[in-house]
Amino acid sequence: MPLNRRDLLAKCMALGVVTSTANLLPSVLAEAWEQKETMRPLTPPDQLGPFYKRRAPGSNVLRAPGDPGMPLVVTGQVFNTRGEKIPGAAIEIWQTDHLGIYDLDGYRYRAKLAASAEGKYDFSSVMPGHYPARACQHVHYLVTAPGHKPLITQLYFATDPVFDGDPDKNFKHGDSPSRELIRPVLLVGDPKDIHAAVQFELVMGVL
Amino acid sequence: MLIVAITTCANAQDIRKLVTITTSARVRAVSVCGSSGLAAGLARHGSVYVWRLPSGELLNSQPAQEGVSALACSPDGKWLAVGKSDGSVVVADITGKVIRTLAVTNLGIGHLAFSPDGSLLAVNVEDAPAQLWNPAQGTLVAALKTDFSGTTGMGGSGMAFSPDSSLLATADGDTSVRVYDRNGKLKTTYSDLLVEPFAISFTPDGKQVVIGGADCMLTILDASDAHVMRRLAKQPDPIFEVAALPDGVSLVSLHIDAASFTKFTTLLWNVQSGERRKVPIDGAHLVGYGVTAGRKAVVFTADSDSSLTVWVFPN
Numbered sequence: 001m002p003l004n005r006r007d008l009l010a011k012c013m014a015l016g017v018v019t020s021t022a023n024l025l026p027s028v029l030a031e032a033w034e035q036k037e038t039m040r041p042l043t044p045p046d047q048l049g050p051f052y053k054r055r056a057p058g059s060n061v062l063r064a065p066g067d068p069g070m071p072l073v074v075t076g077q078v079f080n081t082r083g084e085k086i087p088g089a090a091i092e093i094w095q096t097d098h099l100g101i102y103d104l105d106g107y108r109y110r111a112k113l114a115a116s117a118e119g120k121y122d123f124s125s126v127m128p129g130h131y132p133a134r135a136c137q138h139v140h141y142l143v144t145a146p147g148h149k150p151l152i153t154q155l156y157f158a159t160d161p162v163f164d165g166d167p168d169k170n171f172k173h174g175d176s177p178s179r180e181l182i183r184p185v186l187l188v189g190d191p192k193d194i195h196a197a198v199q200f201e202l203v204m205g206v207l
Numbered sequence: 208m209l210i211v212a213i214t215t216c217a218n219a220q221d222i223r224k225l226v227t228i229t230t231s232a233r234v235r236a237v238s239v240c241g242s243s244g245l246a247a248g249l250a251r252h253g254s255v256y257v258w259r260l261p262s263g264e265l266l267n268s269q270p271a272q273e274g275v276s277a278l279a280c281s282p283d284g285k286w287l288a289v290g291k292s293d294g295s296v297v298v299a300d301i302t303g304k305v306i307r308t309l310a311v312t313n314l315g316i317g318h319l320a321f322s323p324d325g326s327l328l329a330v331n332v333e334d335a336p337a338q339l340w341n342p343a344q345g346t347l348v349a350a351l352k353t354d355f356s357g358t359t360g361m362g363g364s365g366m367a368f369s370p371d372s373s374l375l376a377t378a379d380g381d382t383s384v385r386v387y388d389r390n391g392k393l394k395t396t397y398s399d400l401l402v403e404p405f406a407i408s409f410t411p412d413g414k415q416v417v418i419g420g421a422d423c424m425l426t427i428l429d430a431s432d433a434h435v436m437r438r439l440a441k442q443p444d445p446i447f448e449v450a451a452l453p454d455g456v457s458l459v460s461l462h463i464d465a466a467s468f469t470k471f472t473t474l475l476w477n478v479q480s481g482e483r484r485k486v487p488i489d490g491a492h493l494v495g496y497g498v499t500a501g502r503k504a505v506v507f508t509a510d511s512d513s514s515l516t517v518w519v520f521p522n
Contacts, residue, residue, distance in 0.1 A: 047334055048356040048380045050445075051421055051465070053402045101466050104402060104421055104445070133468035142355065150355035152334070 038083030040203045044178035046154040051102040052142065056092055056110040062125040069098025069126030071195035074139070074155065078119040078202045080148055085119030086204060089145040093123060095138070100129030127157070127196060135162050136174040141202065149205040156182040157198065222475070222486050225505065225517040226263035230256065232271075234515050237507040239497020241282025241323065245301070246497070246507070248515065249278035255289065257301055260499050263517065269303040279319035279328070281342075288328055288342060290316025296330060298342050307345045311338060317357075318364035322372035327389060329366045329375055331358050337366055337377050339391045349391020356380030359405050359420070369413035374430060376416045378404035384418050386430055397433035406449035406460070419446030419460055425476065439476060440483070450496040452504045452520055459486070459506065459520075461493045473506075475520075488518060 010026040063071060078089040094110040096102050103109060109128075115121050128137045137160050143151040156176045163170045167182045176182055186197045232250035239246045245266065248256040253275035257267040277290030286306070289297045294312035296319065299305045311330050318331035321342070328342040337358040339348040351358070358377045359365040365378045374394070375387045384397040384404055402421035409416055415436060416428045423446060425439040439458075448461035456479050464470040473486040473493065488508050494515075495507035504520040 045334065049359060049403055050405065051402065052356075052380065052382070053421075054382055055401060099466075104423070104465060131466065131468065144355065152356055 040079050040081055040083050040201075041180075042081055042205050043151055043153050043201070043203045044180050045152055046177050046181065048140070048142065048152045051104060052092075052094060052140065053104070053107065053110060056094065056107050056112040058112055058114070060111060060113050060121070060123040062093075062109050062111055062123055067098075067126055069129070072125045072127050072198065073122065073195055074125070074198050074200055075122040076120070076200040076202060078115045078121065078143060078145070078204065080204050080206050082206060085115075086145045086148065087115060087117045087119055089115040089119065089121075089143055089148075089202075089204070091115060091121050091202070092142040092144075094140045095125065095128040096131060098126050098129045100131030124195075134175055136160050136176055138176075143202050143204060145204060147207050149207055151202060151204045153202070154181060155198070155200045157185050157196075158182050159185040159196070222488070222506070222518050222520050225261050225519040228258060228263040228265075228515040228517065230513050230515055233513050234494055234507075234509050236278055237495025237497075237515070238278055238280040238319075239495060239499055239505060240280035240284035241497070242500045242502075243282065243284025244500045245280065245284040246495070246499070246505075246517075247278055247280040247287055247301075248495075248507075249275060249289075255287065255303070257287075260505070260517065261519070267302055277316045277319045277331070279321050281321045281325045282323050283325055286321075286325070286342065288319045288321065290319050290330065292316070294332070296328070296340070298328075298345070309340055309342075309345055311340070311347075317360040318366065320364050320366050320368065322368040322375075322389070323370055324372040326372060327368070327375070329364070329368065331360045331364050331366055333357065333360075336379070337375075339375065339387070339389075348389075349387070351377065351385070351387065351391060352393075353379045353383065353385075354381040359403055365405065365407060367407045367409050367416070369409045369430065370411055371413055374409070374413065376407050376409065376430070378407040378418060378420065384416065384428065384433065386416065386433065395431065395433040397428050397435075399435075405445065405447050408449045408451045408458075410451045411453050411455050417449050417451055417458060419449045421445045421465075423462070425449060425458060425460055427478070437478070439478075439481060442472075442474070444470070444472060448493055448496065450504070450506075453498055453502045457520070459496070459504075488516075 078086045091113045139155040158167045162174045234248040236249045253271040255269040274292040279288045292315040296309040312332045315333040317333045320329045328340045330338045335357040336351040336353045382400045386394045404418045404420035406419040419425045424441045427437040444462035444464045450459045458476040460474045462472040474483045476483045492509045494509045506518045
């Protein structure tokens with residue numbers, strides 16, 4: 001019969017393989033161990049602006065039929081740093097069109113989504129374009145949820161030409177504040193209907 | 208209905224070139240030291256310069272420092288506040304002798320602004336709400352709050368003091384405009400904007416706040432209750448800086464096109480008539496504005512060749 005973490009710790013402590021300097025019970029240590037294992041690092045923050053717009057629509061389909069640009073599908077899940085899923089988290093996203101232009105008058109390529117009961121979200125869009133003030137293609141995020149600190153961040157793409165195929169080596173060529181925000185891009189679908197797929201997990205701080 | 212006349216060619220009486228200053232490095236921000244007749248500039252590589260106006264004579268220069276991100280000069284021309292990317296603000300005398308260092312934050316310092324009486328220093332912290340400090344005592348007066356994000360600072364500082372130093376207005380990333388008293392107590396909030404305000408200025412009588420931003424429109428608010436008093440004609444490009452001139456009827460707005468971020472347009476507005484005209488400093492980057500001795504409104508533009516031009520508006 002396999003040992004659970006608590007039993008294993010108790011056995012190890014009894015045999016002297018593991019010692020606790022703080023004189024803690026195996027159950028307390030096991031709980032701390034489990035907590036440590038499920039903890040997630042906070043998603044690195046990034047700047048908000050300059051073209052955030054309130055009251056974006058709730059549709060997760062940002063790409064209209066016939067829109068030029070590489071179709072993009074982003075999926076992800078919202079957690080807190082304790083590793084708990086955050087159902088209903090409000091996820092506001094905004095980006096440029098494929099030419100690097102933000103829609104300031106309307107709400108093209110803008111949305112306010114609600115995470116599912118499992119904390120999951122997804123949206124379809126196009127790969128954002130470049131514009132002179134920024135080195136990298138990016139999607140802005142503002143994530144809010146009761147009991148959590150607002151998370152303002154940006155999603156970047158490992159395929160961005162600025163990284164020359166190697167974001168680890170050429171990270172500093174871009175303007176992402178963190179390597180963690182540069183996500184791998186998978187090209188999926190048949191050649192007639194190909195799209196870029198990206199996963200972007202969001203981890204919020206607890207208030 | 209507001210009928211707006213546009214003059215496409217520049218009117219030479221609107222603005223004239225006061226002096227061109229040659230700099231060893233491109234200047235990214237200039238702070239006018241009130242009516243002291245001085246102005247201070249921050250170069251891209253971290254050097255600090257102090258010039259005498261209107262001659263443009265260099266009084267003092269401090270060597271390049273790592274991580275210098277913001278500069279403000281006190282209205283009496285005695286103090287410089289230098290913000291750093293490590294979150295500290297160094298208060299020094301005009302020669303650069305350090306008086307004290309304020310440990311403001313662990314984030315970068317975006318912009319700084321002294322109140323007109325010099326008793327307060329507003330600190331725009333990157334990605335966080337602004338803070339209000341007492342520079343003489345080195346104490347925090349108030350850490351301001353937003354719903355999320357910080358005070359904007361895309362072109363100007365996103366912060367403006369009223370001329371009598373009794374009020375501070377902030378343009379915040381959560382799309383609100385907030386007006387505080389000098390103790391940092393929130394007096395009123397304007398929260399009807401859908402997009403971010405970037406530019407903010409008090410009118411010379413201190414009764415109104417002028418804002419502009421991603422909505423490409425100048426809006427005039429009552430400073431006491433934030434109700435909209437007037438909106439001026441919407442423009443094609445977002446507004447990154449606004450300044451109310453001492454004559455009480457003119458506004459200057461800086462517009463940058465949202466597509467390329469390279470086309471700058473400066474407009475001079477008459478608030479009473481709603482008329483506007485282009486000011487012939489297009490293309491140059493506006494790096495500072497202020498009112499100097501003799502209530503002369505001056506604008507500083509950085510040109511591509513490491514020269515700085517000082518423009519003056521007629522009284």
